[in-house]
Amino acid sequence: SSVTAEEIIDWDPLPVSFHAKNTVNPIRKIVDALSVPPNPEKSLIKLHLGDPTLTGKLPPCEVVTKALIDAVSSHKYDGYGPSVGVIEAREAVVDRYSTKAAPFTADDVILASGASHALQLAIEAVADAGDNILIPAPGFPLYMTLCRPHGIEDRAYRLDMKRGAMVDLKHMESLIDERTKAIIVNNPGNPTGAVFPREHLEEILKIANRHHLTIIADEIYGDLTYDGAEFIPIAELSPKVPVITCDGIAKRWLVPGWRLGWVIVHDRFNVLGDVKQGMIALSQKIVGPCALVQGALPSILRDTPQSFFDNVKDVLSANASVVYNSLRMVPGLHPVRPSGAMYMMVGIDRSVYGDETSFVQGLIREQSVFCLPGSAFSAPNWFRVVLTYPEEVTLEACHRITEYCGDHLNAAPLMSDVLLN
Amino acid sequence: SSVTAEEIIDWDPLPVSFHAKNTVNPIRKIVDALSVPPNPEKSLIKLHLGDPTLTGKLPPCEVVTKALIDAVSSHKYDGYGPSVGVIEAREAVVDRYSTKAAPFTADDVILASGASHALQLAIEAVADAGDNILIPAPGFPLYMTLCRPHGIEDRAYRLDMKRGAMVDLKHMESLIDERTKAIIVNNPGNPTGAVFPREHLEEILKIANRHHLTIIADEIYGDLTYDGAEFIPIAELSPKVPVITCDGIAKRWLVPGWRLGWVIVHDRFNVLGDVKQGMIALSQKIVGPCALVQGALPSILRDTPQSFFDNVKDVLSANASVVYNSLRMVPGLHPVRPSGAMYMMVGIDRSVYGDETSFVQGLIREQSVFCLPGSAFSAPNWFRVVLTYPEEVTLEACHRITEYCGDHLNAAPLMSDVLLN
Ligand SMILES: Cc1ncc(COP(=O)(O)O)c(C=O)c1O
Ligand SMILES: Cc1ncc(COP(=O)(O)O)c(C=O)c1O
Numbered sequence: 001s002s003v004t005a006e007e008i009i010d011w012d013p014l015p016v017s018f019h020a021k022n023t024v025n026p027i028r029k030i031v032d033a034l035s036v037p038p039n040p041e042k043s044l045i046k047l048h049l050g051d052p053t054l055t056g057k058l059p060p061c062e063v064v065t066k067a068l069i070d071a072v073s074s075h076k077y078d079g080y081g082p083s084v085g086v087i088e089a090r091e092a093v094v095d096r097y098s099t100k101a102a103p104f105t106a107d108d109v110i111l112a113s114g115a116s117h118a119l120q121l122a123i124e125a126v127a128d129a130g131d132n133i134l135i136p137a138p139g140f141p142l143y144m145t146l147c148r149p150h151g152i153e154d155r156a157y158r159l160d161m162k163r164g165a166m167v168d169l170k171h172m173e174s175l176i177d178e179r180t181k182a183i184i185v186n187n188p189g190n191p192t193g194a195v196f197p198r199e200h201l202e203e204i205l206k207i208a209n210r211h212h213l214t215i216i217a218d219e220i221y222g223d224l225t226y227d228g229a230e231f232i233p234i235a236e237l238s239p240k241v242p243v244i245t246c247d248g249i250a251k252r253w254l255v256p257g258w259r260l261g262w263v264i265v266h267d268r269f270n271v272l273g274d275v276k277q278g279m280i281a282l283s284q285k286i287v288g289p290c291a292l293v294q295g296a297l298p299s300i301l302r303d304t305p306q307s308f309f310d311n312v313k314d315v316l317s318a319n320a321s322v323v324y325n326s327l328r329m330v331p332g333l334h335p336v337r338p339s340g341a342m343y344m345m346v347g348i349d350r351s352v353y354g355d356e357t358s359f360v361q362g363l364i365r366e367q368s369v370f371c372l373p374g375s376a377f378s379a380p381n382w383f384r385v386v387l388t389y390p391e392e393v394t395l396e397a398c399h400r401i402t403e404y405c406g407d408h409l410n411a412a413p414l415m416s417d418v419l420l421n
Numbered sequence: 422s423s424v425t426a427e428e429i430i431d432w433d434p435l436p437v438s439f440h441a442k443n444t445v446n447p448i449r450k451i452v453d454a455l456s457v458p459p460n461p462e463k464s465l466i467k468l469h470l471g472d473p474t475l476t477g478k479l480p481p482c483e484v485v486t487k488a489l490i491d492a493v494s495s496h497k498y499d500g501y502g503p504s505v506g507v508i509e510a511r512e513a514v515v516d517r518y519s520t521k522a523a524p525f526t527a528d529d530v531i532l533a534s535g536a537s538h539a540l541q542l543a544i545e546a547v548a549d550a551g552d553n554i555l556i557p558a559p560g561f562p563l564y565m566t567l568c569r570p571h572g573i574e575d576r577a578y579r580l581d582m583k584r585g586a587m588v589d590l591k592h593m594e595s596l597i598d599e600r601t602k603a604i605i606v607n608n609p610g611n612p613t614g615a616v617f618p619r620e621h622l623e624e625i626l627k628i629a630n631r632h633h634l635t636i637i638a639d640e641i642y643g644d645l646t647y648d649g650a651e652f653i654p655i656a657e658l659s660p661k662v663p664v665i666t667c668d669g670i671a672k673r674w675l676v677p678g679w680r681l682g683w684v685i686v687h688d689r690f691n692v693l694g695d696v697k698q699g700m701i702a703l704s705q706k707i708v709g710p711c712a713l714v715q716g717a718l719p720s721i722l723r724d725t726p727q728s729f730f731d732n733v734k735d736v737l738s739a740n741a742s743v744v745y746n747s748l749r750m751v752p753g754l755h756p757v758r759p760s761g762a763m764y765m766m767v768g769i770d771r772s773v774y775g776d777e778t779s780f781v782q783g784l785i786r787e788q789s790v791f792c793l794p795g796s797a798f799s800a801p802n803w804f805r806v807v808l809t810y811p812e813e814v815t816l817e818a819c820h821r822i823t824e825y826c827g828d829h830l831n832a833a834p835l836m837s838d839v840l841l842n
Contacts, residue, residue, distance in 0.1 A: 010633075011633060011663075011690045011692045012633075012692065013691070013692045013693075013694065013695060014547070014633070014635060014663065014692045014693060014695070014696055015695065015696075016546055016547075016695035016696045016698065016699035017545060017546055017547060017548055017549045017552075017699060018549045019545050019546075019549060019571065019703075020545055020546040020696070020698075020699025020700065020702055020703050021695075021699060021702075023699070023702040023703050023705065023706065024702065025702070025705045028705075051500045051501045052500075053496075053499045053500035053501075054500055059496060059499075060496075060499055065493060065494070065496075068493050068713070069490055069493055069494070072486060072489050072490055072493070073486070073490070075474075075480060075481075075486075077678050078474045078480075078481055078675065078676045078677075078678050078679070079472045079473075079474035079475055079677060079678045080472045080474075080677045080678055081678060113534050113680075113707045113710070113711075114707060114708060116706065116707045116708050117706075117707040120706055120707060124438060124440050124441055125437055125438055125440075125441040126435070126437075126438060127438055128438045128439045128440060131438075142706075145705060145706060146706060149703075150440065212431075212432055212433075212435070214435060242432075242435065254499065255499045256499075256500055256501045257498050257499050257500045257501055257502060257711070257712030257713065258499070258711055258712065258713060259534075259707070259708070259709070259710065259711045259712070269432045270434070271432045271433065271434045271435045272434075272435060273434065274434060274435070274436065274437035274442075275435055275436075275437045275441070277437065277441075278437035278438060278441025278442060278444070279441065281441055281442075281444040281445065281446070282440075282441050282444050282570075284444065284446045284449075284566060285444065285537065285538075285541055285563075285566060285567060286534045286535060286537045286538040286541060286680070287535060287537050287680070288680070289534070289680065289711070290534075290678070290679055290680045290710070290711035290713075290714060291678030291679065291680070292489070292678065292679060292711075292713070292714075293711060293713075
């Protein structure tokens with residue numbers, strides 16, 4: 001069974017498909033850029049990973065763990081369920097999220113392997129090669145990763161970082177043409193932490209209504225708001241354009257590894273029938289998410305106490321204050337105060353600190369603090385800070401960032417002194 | 422927030438994408454055809470569902486359940502893992518499946534949401550619109566479901582049902598052209614239950630080698646053989662063409678709802694480097710399978726006792742004998758004796774019993790026995806029987822099928838008597 005010479009000689013490398021070659025997640029390249037040696041004298045502080053479970057500060061709720069163990073022990077979820085998910089799990093989504101202003105039934109729910117998969121179902125069902133979908137910038141890079149292999153163009157609409165990361169509505173509308181199929185609205189936003197007020201969402205809906213565009217609402221951080229900000233599901237507002245809501249348990253329940261999400265089809269004009277059937281068909285490719293987690297979903301959604309969510313929000317709010325109040329005092333840094341999700345964006349004055357890659361690399365090399373460069377989110381000259389660490393860690397990180405800036409701020413005038421002499 | 426007339430009036434139905442519209446699973450339409458009323462006087466016997474957990478006869482191994490509960494309790498798998506899967510789970514696949522004849526490392530393993538997702542990664546990474554992939558007929562319909570939305574042509578090579586469901590090698594080779602990118606080989610086979618002997622696999626490999634085609638080996642029923650049949654992983658044989666093995670825990674460990682599978686890249690000529698990178702990129706779309714099940718995988722693969730598998734094989738073997746010995750005595754039925762997987766195919770003499778749809782519907786209406794029509798597997802004039810039920814249930818099913826055939830066999834000559842008079 002050894003390989004003979006003949007066998008080896010005449011095989012050339014086999015080509016990868018266009019589809020796979022165009023499946024690109026910018027994060028990978030960017031994380032590679034972070035592989036500079038940290039300062040061995042300082043402990044590592046990793047503010048770059050959007051995984052709340054890594055911080056030790058935020059374990060999942062016991063109710064949730066118990067629900068999963070019960071589902072395993074019941075042996076009711078060892079077999080295949082329907083690709084769209086078991087009925088009791090879809091009913092649980094209805095019980096928790098259907099409202100008078102935006103009612104839906106279990107038939108409008110498709111369970112998925114995380115919100116990521118929910119977004120994949122939505123994007124693949126609404127658009128073809130040559131079509132385009134509007135996505136936010138700064139924004140979550142997965143939208144591109146999901147569009148591009150299909151030849152779907154992702155057109156980035158600006159979030160105005162000077163105005164609290166609200167949508168630049170004029171810019172958004174200017175991007176629409178006859179091949180535009182949907183607008184992805186991520187609220188609360190990653191990486192901005194912005195929470196859109198009601199009137200702002202209504203303005204977006206007006207644009208969608210004028211152009212007959214479906215909204216794909218990425219509400220994975222829904223309800224994860226603080227400092228008085230209110231989360232409003234876009235499907236509850238008028239004008240009532242068709243909305244495909246993508247959500248899941250990763251963030252609010254702090255179990256991203258469990259990979260459970262869902263699509264809710266809000267189809268009040270009966271215009272999404274074919275698209276819904278399309279998503280149902282697409283769900284058959286991988287036959288639904290892990291049935292055990294589906295089996296746990298009713299208890300997860302019903303029994304997690306409000307105090308659990310309140311605690312998470314308190315951590316986020318406290319960290320947001322710490323970071324905002326520290327970094328806004330640093331010359332050449334421009335934090336944008338968030339009120340939702342788990343992140344804060346900080347602008348970098350390029351003329352003071354150089355480009356974002358060297359800033360972020362410098363922070364690692366000198367201070368052992370890891371942040372994600374904004375280019376991961378189509379936002380060069382920014383960096384993103386994660387707000388889920390213990391407050392003392394966050395504070396220490398801010399001290400170090402401040403020290404780093406101090407060191408380099410001092411260097412800058414010295415340089416110009418040199419030039420002036 | 423009520424809907425105004427204006428809002429309603431001018432929205433037309435929104436189109437579904439070509440991709441989603443062409444995502445078709447024939448099973449659905451076929452199961453719809455089964456919705457005839459069963460005979461209320463007889464208990465239902467459902468031999469149509471390929472889910473071993475439904476029969477009550479085959480619960481998963483306690484080791485497996487415990488492994489999952491341990492993974493949940495450890496809280497080590499609540500967070501995101503790498504998209505390709507956690508290293509300990511990929512190492513576990515290496516420990517169990519890497520052999521001297523077909524060695525691989527954890528870098529060659531990508532975990533997936535079931536073998537279904539593994540197949541999706543492989544198919545999407547090797548072929549583009551206009552390319553073609555060879556698939557077996559009779560065969561598992563998911564291959565089509567995964568190819569067609571991408572415009573990848575699925576070309577069916579014949580399994581010769583008169584020769585134990587071996588590949589018609591001439592036919593297979595005749596289908597190859599310059600756009601052929603891979604051959605899917607499913608061994609042991611669904612729905613045939615055939616197990617390919619070594620020499621047969623080597624003939625297939627020769628064809629692949631001549632035409633420089635990757636083999637996509639669907640070995641989800643690997644090792645699930647009985648009555649002396651030996652399973653040989655195709656990657657272990659010569660000539661050593663590149664093989665992408667797709668596998669998972671659904672069938673041998675009897676937990677299809679847990680949705681864990683994997684791809685193993687056997688790339689001995691270094692010709693699959695780009696394709697492997699492509700599959701890794703594709704895995705990022707949904708960020709890996711449920712991490713809890715990944716965490717359980719090392720124990721699942723290491724600690725399940727051989728007696729567990731032996732018991733499953735004994736059940737399959739006993740049922741295969743029961744069905745084969747009963748149905749081969751029935752005029753106009755032609756069972757093909759299986760020695761692997763969980764199924765048996767039975768040919769129907771159309772001139773005696775009419776077409777397969779009416780045969781299968783008749784079985785339900787008169788005998789409350791459900792079988793899957795062969796058309797679900799591109800095999801009209803056949804039906805598929807599942808072999809995972811308790812032996813007495815299988816026996817009762819065979820009695821009823823025999824009775825049904827008796828009733829209709831009698832009717833047939835009577836009909837011709839009428840014609841002769
Ligand atoms: C905006 C946004 N949407 C979707 C997701 C993916 O969520 P899931 O882990 O459920 O796939 C993330 C994860 O970081 C996110 O930030
Ligand atoms: C031949 C074959 N391949 C793959 C699969 C899918 O396996 P999984 O449940 O791991 O996705 C099946 C399931 O029936 C099958 O019969």
